[in-house]
Amino acid sequence: MSFWQLFKHELMLVVSNRALMLTVVGGLCLYAFLYPRPYLAQSPREQSIVIINQDNSAISRRLERMVDASPLLEVDQSVASLEEAITQIRDGHVGGLLFIPKNFYRDLRLGSSPTLAFAGDASYFLIYGNVIEGLNLVSNDLAKQIKLQRLSSEGIPISPANDNIQAFSANNQAVFNSHQGYLDYVIPAVFLIILQQTLLIAVVLHSCSPLSRKSALSVDSSVKLVLVRTLIFTLLYVLMASFYQGFVLQHYDIHRWASAGQLLQLQLPYFLAIIGLSMCVASILNNGHNAMIIGLLTSLPIVFSSGFIWPIHSMPTMVNAIAELIPARSMVLANLKLNQQGASLSQITNHVQMLWLLAIGYLILGYLMTHWRKIRDQKLAASK
């Protein structure tokens, strides 16, 4: 069989493999819709908190109103006691509490720095973070107002910008995903991992199907077979990747910096590496459906170790050594930098090199193992 005859034959096998098409087309479309659903709001809504006001002065009531006006918080209802408030948090009705101590106003006037107590449910990090951030902003605001009042009552002129009430001002600004959207944080990375896992399943499902095994036996050279399969799946996945990284990201309005051509320069080694790796897996498996078990059970460890959730330098060496061998690690980091942070390709050469290294290594290994499997299958067929 010539290269193109084999190409046509294998392509027919891929397209007519219903389980494979269900995974690739059905699975990818479903996940493109399903996975971003929970995060559509981008940021958590206002967290409700309870306020225990034991002071009941004009200023503490002002503080209550300021909390309610905060874009991060809303006041649930005034609860009288701390115990009641804790119960409210326990039952999940509110995310946190603000405790204004007795004599808050008096201590403020005396200049003895009364202490406000903030508490948040740290079972949920995002809720806790927002409650604490919201309360901090409000109390800093109130502190500023008080300082200004004092300065003006002492007859000290206040500049219009109010900036002389602190020795220096500090401004921390988030860049890339500057609105801190959760969708922008999770989706670009997770999509790449979904592509990897489904491609692994697809290649293994194809290679292990009885028809493909038969086709593999009749092909004169394993090199040709590996090249044909690599070509088919690379084309298929560049298509699926343009759907994900183009249409779907645009649909969710996720900011992109890189051009399709730049992305292709990452996609190419990425898919080659995965295809090579999948051929290795396929040659030791007897049943294609086992690829689903591998693909699914490795998905969570791969997401968590890819480096976008937890910093790489905080992971144990052993974990890093394994994660580096998985194409998704380099791909996720390279893509976030290129597409989300506006890096140029020359700034991420380390990742690109790693991807090509994995691609070449896994393709050679994939070829060797496919060949080994073919010889084994031939012997088995002959012994029958």
Added chain:
Amino acid sequence: MMSYSLILRSLFNDRWLYSLLSWLPLVVFLSIAAIFSSSFARENVIMVVDQDNSRLSRQLIRSYHASPNLSVTMSSNIQTAKDALVKGDIYAYVIIPNDLERDVKRFRSPLVQSYYNGQFLVIGKQVNAALAGIHTTINVGIDVGRVMGTGNTPALQAFGSVMPIRAQMSALFNSNNDYAQFILSGALPAAWQLIIVLSMVLIYSKFLKTESLENKRNISSILRISLVSGAMLVLQGLVMACLLFVYKGWPMRGDWSLIVFAQVLCVMASQAIALFLVFLLKDRTRALSFAAALTAPSFAFMGVTFPLDSMPTFSLLWRQLIPICHYVDIQISQSNHAPAIVHDADSLLKLAMFGLLFLAALCLVPQVQKQEVQA
């Protein structure tokens, strides 16, 4: 009817089932736990561009160094810092302006500007919080010194005028703000959910395929198979809970028996889904695909990382179909909040409702037989 020993033997003869029911879950749980084994993201690299080179700027840099959350590199050039941020070599950079110290002395309130990477949300927020804390502390220090320097104001009063309000923050139910405790409470159950549905789809398909005896497919055989495999899966759940609450030692304030009960219900609910898919689709690979479609994104729908009250209605409905979401609701509320059982009755009831699906799946059994007879 199949005997228990026959069921056990055929489960353990299958290499994949044996792995799924014995050592594989432990490997998955431990590898996820290993990723977060440091519990805190410390020593995040930042870059400081010190254009001032004064006593005050060096004090700032020393404070950055002293923070366990930060690790400091220096640069003389803003462009270098920008590039390093884009390349992901650092998580933030701080620009200490020219004449910082002089401007502070002249009450000009100069600006210390920092930029942090918002794409890496979790780490970015930590770095931001660390920087903000340091800046406030140093600011207060300078201001207190100023007020005391102007006259004979005692220290406490000086502090009061600089920092009129103090704040004390408490992280309830996770007092160390331990990231591993937070994320593993959802991640391990999510992995367990995958193991349960995958194993059960394989197991039911295997027994559906066993051709030798017609009566192997009868309902009591299915119940026996579910019982044997369910017991092993609940055991895995117990190992998972022990990993969290005994080995890691994170607090378990609630009722252990309720956790176990919820795990039993969760396994049964997942069995109902697996049985339904296997009998409905009559194809192992397709049943696996559908089971995967439902349960693979379960972590996203749990509401651990992103709060439930901010999810759209569709997501809230979809998560009702994923048993582990109800289990995690119970596990978090029991381990952290330890409410009365009434609070979790709702989630328990929802898990029990999957029993109806189990009945529906059993109704599909005779159809399979009829079709085969026709064939």
